[in-house]
Amino acid sequence: MLTAGILIMGAGRIIDGMFYHLDALSFTPKAAKAMTINVIEIIDLFHVGTVAYITAVGLYKLFISTDEIQLPVRLTINNMADLENKIIGVLVAALAVTFLGFAASEEPKALLNIGGGIALVIVALSIFMRFNNVSEPKKESQESDKENQIAE
Numbered sequence: 001m002l003t004a005g006i007l008i009m010g011a012g013r014i015i016d017g018m019f020y021h022l023d024a025l026s027f028t029p030k031a032a033k034a035m036t037i038n039v040i041e042i043i044d045l046f047h048v049g050t051v052a053y054i055t056a057v058g059l060y061k062l063f064i065s066t067d068e069i070q071l072p073v074r075l076t077i078n079n080m081a082d083l084e085n086k087i088i089g090v091l092v093a094a095l096a097v098t099f100l101g102f103a104a105s106e107e108p109k110a111l112l113n114i115g116g117g118i119a120l121v122i123v124a125l126s127i128f129m130r131f132n133n134v135s136e137p138k139k140e141s142q143e144s145d146k147e148n149q150i151a152e
Contacts, residue, residue, distance in 0.1 A: 003056065006049035013042050037104045044097040051090040058083045081133055088125050095122060 017038050024031065058077035061069050077083050095118045102114045 003049050003053040006045060006052060010042055010045040010049065013038075013045065017042070033104055037101055040097055040100060044094060047093060048090060051086060054086060055083060058086070084132065085129060088129055092122055092125060 017035070021031070021035050054071075054075055054077070057069060057071065061077060062080065062083070071077070075086075077086070099115055099118050102111060
């Protein structure tokens with residue numbers, strides 16, 4: 001339901017933006033900048049909707065169903081760390097879009113404060129991802145080494 005709502009909201013924003021920009025008939029650099037920011041925000045909205053779907057499928061796969069759910073390799077979720085990494089990736093992208101929206105505004109004084117705050121949050125998320133996944137790559141490399149030895 002959440003994913004469908006987000007996708008409907010994105011479609012509505014596309015239609016609303018199209019009529020707004022066609023009605024204004026303004027081709028100035030300022031109007032082009034505003035339209036570019038709107039398009040990026042809408043793309044980000046669809047990105048969040050897609051990740052909401054992936055998160056729902058991941059939670060279903062991890063906690064409810066024992067059946068194998070076919071997902072593309074890049075979207076495979078085997079444990080909570082995989083799911084957390086995908087959610088954190090979306091958060092970083094959403095924060096970048098938020099910063100872009102502020103950067104395009106007419107408030108240069110607040111830009112440093114907002115950018116610094118967003119940068120601190122991204123650094124904290126990066127540190128979390130780094131230390132959260134310290135032991136997992138070693139496990140995977142040991143398992144692949146065992147598989148290679150068995151194959152030989």
